[in-house]
Amino acid sequence: MSKNKGLTSLNDRSAAIPPFVPAADDDRIICRCEEVTKGEIRKAVHAGLWTLTEIRRYLRCGMGLCQGQTCAKLVKGIIARELGVSPALIEPATSRSPMRPTEMEVIANESEVDFK
Amino acid sequence: MKNTADVIVVGAGIIGNAIAYYTAKKGHSVIVLEKSEIVGNGGSSRNGGGVRQSGRDARELPLAMYGIENLWPGLSDTLGYDVEYVKKGNLRLGKTPEHLKILEGLAATGQRCGLDMRMIDGKEVREINPYMSDEVIGASWCPTDGHANPLKATLAFYMKARELGVQFLTSATVTNLKKKAGKLKIVETDKGTFEGDTVILACGMGARPIAEKVGIDIPMKSVLIEALITEQEPEMFPQMLGTAEADFYGHQTAHGSFLFGGSSGMEDVNADNGTPVTHSITAPCICRGIIKYLPRLAQAKIVRTWAGWMDHMVDGVPVIDRIDEVPGLILACGFSGHGFGIAPAVGMTVSELVEGTKTTVDISGLTYDRFKAKA
Numbered sequence: 001m002s003k004n005k006g007l008t009s010l011n012d013r014s015a016a017i018p019p020f021v022p023a024a025d026d027d028r029i030i031c032r033c034e035e036v037t038k039g040e041i042r043k044a045v046h047a048g049l050w051t052l053t054e055i056r057r058y059l060r061c062g063m064g065l066c067q068g069q070t071c072a073k074l075v076k077g078i079i080a081r082e083l084g085v086s087p088a089l090i091e092p093a094t095s096r097s098p099m100r101p102t103e104m105e106v107i108a109n110e111s112e113v114d115f116k
Numbered sequence: 117m118k119n120t121a122d123v124i125v126v127g128a129g130i131i132g133n134a135i136a137y138y139t140a141k142k143g144h145s146v147i148v149l150e151k152s153e154i155v156g157n158g159g160s161s162r163n164g165g166g167v168r169q170s171g172r173d174a175r176e177l178p179l180a181m182y183g184i185e186n187l188w189p190g191l192s193d194t195l196g197y198d199v200e201y202v203k204k205g206n207l208r209l210g211k212t213p214e215h216l217k218i219l220e221g222l223a224a225t226g227q228r229c230g231l232d233m234r235m236i237d238g239k240e241v242r243e244i245n246p247y248m249s250d251e252v253i254g255a256s257w258c259p260t261d262g263h264a265n266p267l268k269a270t271l272a273f274y275m276k277a278r279e280l281g282v283q284f285l286t287s288a289t290v291t292n293l294k295k296k297a298g299k300l301k302i303v304e305t306d307k308g309t310f311e312g313d314t315v316i317l318a319c320g321m322g323a324r325p326i327a328e329k330v331g332i333d334i335p336m337k338s339v340l341i342e343a344l345i346t347e348q349e350p351e352m353f354p355q356m357l358g359t360a361e362a363d364f365y366g367h368q369t370a371h372g373s374f375l376f377g378g379s380s381g382m383e384d385v386n387a388d389n390g391t392p393v394t395h396s397i398t399a400p401c402i403c404r405g406i407i408k409y410l411p412r413l414a415q416a417k418i419v420r421t422w423a424g425w426m427d428h429m430v431d432g433v434p435v436i437d438r439i440d441e442v443p444g445l446i447l448a449c450g451f452s453g454h455g456f457g458i459a460p461a462v463g464m465t466v467s468e469l470v471e472g473t474k475t476t477v478d479i480s481g482l483t484y485d486r487f488k489a490k491a
Contacts, residue, residue, distance in 0.1 A: 009287070010153065010286070011153070011285055011286045011287045011288065011307065012117045012283075012284075012285055013155075013278060013283070013284040013285070013286065014117050014278070014283045014284065015117070047275045047278075048155075048274065048275050048278045048284075049155075049271065049275070051153060051154050051155075053154045053157070054154060054155055054156070054271060057156070057161055057267035057268075057271065058267065058268060058271050060371065063419075063420075064347075064419075065347060065419065067419065067420070091153065094422075096394075096420040096421060096422055097394060097399075097420075097421050098418060098419075098421070101347050101417035101418065101419050102417055102418050103414065103415050103416070103417055103418075104346070104403040104406060104407060104413055104414055104415070104416050104417075104418060105403070105407060105414040105415065107399055107400050107403045107418055108400050108403035108404045108407055108414075109400070110396070110397065110400035111397075111400065111404075113404060115403075115404035115407050115408060116407065116408075116411070116414070
């Protein structure tokens with residue numbers, strides 16, 4: 001598979017990228033929380049999802065209990081390889097509050113209002 | 117990529133992507149220009165996923181009814197990607213006699229437009245959804261409403277449009293519009309100049325400064341609203357929920373998480389720093405609202421909260437229209453926080469405006485020249 005030399009930005013979503021070639025490890029789980037495989041991520045890149053955020057929104061990898069703390073870097077590497085670009089070109093997804101899963105009744109307790 | 121096409125769409129949210137898909141399907145070449153690096157990064161991926169007719173203004177209700185009757189049921193098959201559409205009804209809940217009055221008004225509007233929507237009492241609410249607290253004394257019930265996955269639906273339209281040959285350019289900010297022989301043709305961006313026979317602004321609030329370049333002003337403002345999602349929970353109920361007070365709305369997703377949107381009442385005055393940031397008072401307020409109606413969710417864990425701007429039109433419904441003064445310009449903006457559910461019907465309708473044919477759905481209440489001073 002030849003590296004695509006022309007792709008210096010991810011903006012032209014019709015630009016040619018190396019073709020999808022099935023791989024022996026496509027069934028390997030990359031996102032453990034949401035059980036997303038390497039093959040699913042690779043296919044999504046070839047369907048036009050070129051940013052970490054789009055992949056995450058479509059496949060849910062990084063949306064589970066750990067919020068991508070385990071797999072974000074792996075997914076980034078897979079996207080970069082499929083596009084034939086440096087991983088530095090792939091922006092991280094936005095981290096979101098709360099830092100760890102928190103019960104509604106705990107978050108609700110921010111004011112004195114009786115909510116029960 | 118090419119820089120000329122039959123149609124230039126500005127905005128790669130669900131509205132722009134749906135327009136691109138339906139227009140390309142009719143054989144037109146399309147270029148979509150998106151300001152963000154990410155496709156669908158505005159309200160399209162930040163909303164509650166409601167595919168609802170109930171509670172809508174009579175002017176945009178025909179789009180909602182047409183989409184639910186004709187487009188949403190087959191959308192996953194049409195696009196080739198699962199958009200997780202569920203058509204199991206919408207309960208809009210009330211806890212006080214004042215709430216019921218609001219709901220009766222909404223139900224009357226729906227019924228006037230031919231929508232199957234009626235008032236039910238607390239007992240019937242709990243027959244439909246046994247998790248509702250005893251505080252709920254009634255609701256409006258529309259059995260043909262439902263919900264879908266906004267992240268997947270937005271990207272599904274994008275991926276299918278791209279398959280049909282639509283060219284998407286991200287990180288491209290429109291800087292100017294120019295006419296050629298009296299007709300709008302040229303779209304200048306920081307990534308080059310593009311030319312088309314029709315230019316469609318489907319970029320939410322972004323449409324206002326762009327339309328101003330050709331002398332058109334659309335009376336809308338941005339309002340920041342917020343949403344949250346829980347971890348995966350056992351399957352509880354399939355309905356879309358809302359309240360008379362509009363303190364929260366949401367549903368349980370196909371994944372099992374609960375997705376809720378809402379507001380604190382401070383949206384008009386909350387500060388932002390140019391990015392859609394969450395405020396510390398909003399998620400707690402939404403949670404208090406949810407717990408009062410759905411006590412079982414008190415221990416459900418929130419995993420993410422986020423915010424998004426809506427493009428709020430002064431009268432609460434969008435502009436979907438050809439602009440007489442600027443031949444070649446079509447506007448589809450100002451969806452005011454409820455554009456997701458009507459997006460497929462809007463995409464189809466705008467593709468008809470592109471061809472100049474009579475639209476299948478009546479959009480005569482959504483013209484750009486309807487705004488008048490109060491006296």
